[in-house]
Amino acid sequence: MSAVGDRPRRTGRGAVPPGPPPWAAPALYRRLVADRLTLLTRATARYGDAVRMTIGPKAIYLFNHPDHAKHVLADHSGDYRKGIGLTEARRVIGDGLLTSHGEVWRQQRTTIQPLFQNKRLALLDSVIADEAGRLVERLRAHAGGGPVDVSKEMTGLALGVLGRTLLDADLEEHSSLGHAFEGVQDQAMFEMVTLAMVPLWLPLPLHLRFRRARGELHRIVDRLVAGRRRDPTDGNDLLSRLIASTGLADGGRTGHSADGEARDRLRGELITVLLAGHETTASTLSWAFHLLDRHPEVRERVRAEAISVLGDRPPVYQDLHRLTYTTMVLEEVMRLYPPVWALTRVAEREDEVGGYRVPAGADVLISPYTLHRHPAYWREPDRFRPERFAPEASADRPRYAYIPFGAGPRFCVGNHLGMMEATFVLAMVTRDLRLTGLPGRRAVPEPMLSLRVRGGLPMTVSLTSRR
Helix, strand or coil: CCHHHCCCEECCCCEECCCCCHHHHHHHHHHHHHCHHHHHHHHHHHHCCEEEEEECCEEEEEECCHHHHHHHHHHCHHHEEECCCHHHHHHHHCCCCCCCCHHHHHHHHHHHHHHHCHHHHHHHHHHHHHHHHHHHHHHHCCCCCCCEEHHHHHHHHHHHHHHHHHHCCCHHHCCCHHHHHHHHHHHHHHHHHCCCCCCCCCCCHHHHHHHHHHHHHHHHHHHHHHHHHHCCCCCCCHHHHHHHHCCCCCCCCCCHHHHHHHHHHHHHHHHHHHHHHHHHHHHHHHHHHHHHHHCHHHHHHHHHHHHHHHCCCCCCHHHHHCCHHHHHHHHHHHHHCCCCCCEEEEECCCEEECCEEECCCCEEEECHHHHCCCCCCCCCCCCCCHHHHCHHHHCCCCHHHCCCCCCHHHCCCCHHHHHHHHHHHHHHHHHHEEEEECCCCCCCEEECCCEEECCCCEEEEEECCCC
């Protein structure tokens, strides 16, 4: 490429970040569609911690330094709103906690936050352990037989935990949820790469599949809401709180227009909770079992710790502080394969990040996937080494060099629940079973709304001894 695109250029306020020249836009767009992770990785490797890429009508500002992440996500979070990908996803999943901003987001966060307090999570340990035990038994049934799709099993597990811990509902009877979310995610990513310029009314196969998926999700959440109205709880579950927050707890108000808006909002919030609440944990656990298979010495340490701490019993909340190596393994899994691989924002007003000018309205991208591989903060960044999260190894690491749950006010509200769930599952499954990948099959990351394993993760199951 010409040096025209390589050098920063000075303006009145800060420099314009270096990046590919304008005539590289078609190649960048093809990479955005086909291989988004490689696009980001190559951009930071060539141009450094600040990159400006012109793709179609958009100029994307990619920042890849801990100080940049702190500036955009935390210190100046009020100057930015949700950006590319999530903005387009609003057409798909509605206005839930993932896509909303401003006062709507603050109200939603206030409604949800109390359900994730540690004192409440401590009371859910038996529910999570029970779901993990049921997963172990489902996998055990495949021992010595053909492969099982571990990603699909982790999705079922995560939905089961989500239903029982947050919604006080059994999601097993809604077996179409996983398939419906596939159609929604495919559409959301299509909206992102086409910049939402393709009308949804066009009868494209993808659009038809999406409309069927969205209709199924609406039917499921409507049934959940109707069931809760028929059978109220004490009001301390998320489903009841969301119903109450929309003003529909008693069946609706008098204005049909207002009722319709409230139902749309409730649908959007529930769909977002269902999607975000299971997808990130399922993808993290899938990558964890893949990496344990590739690194048997790590798997044996996890297994030995589980036997030492748990013995034959299920885990309890207090065990989280004892399963230290298992926690380090999960932290390293999320470093290499962060469940949320891109955090997108739009600048509400002109800003300066790391000495670079960001115009008002610019699309800004912080990618945990590239930040977690920054060679200045991670030695041998592509290597799987859980020991890097030992206290003595991570003491001097910048806080914002590792952001698997985001940062700032939009820090993932369910991070503690997700970590407890993943820790329990990894310990219990590894204690009792060995999952082995199929020879010759590669696990390829697929950056959708979360960073999942493309095409699933088929593995065979064998039994292990607890001695």
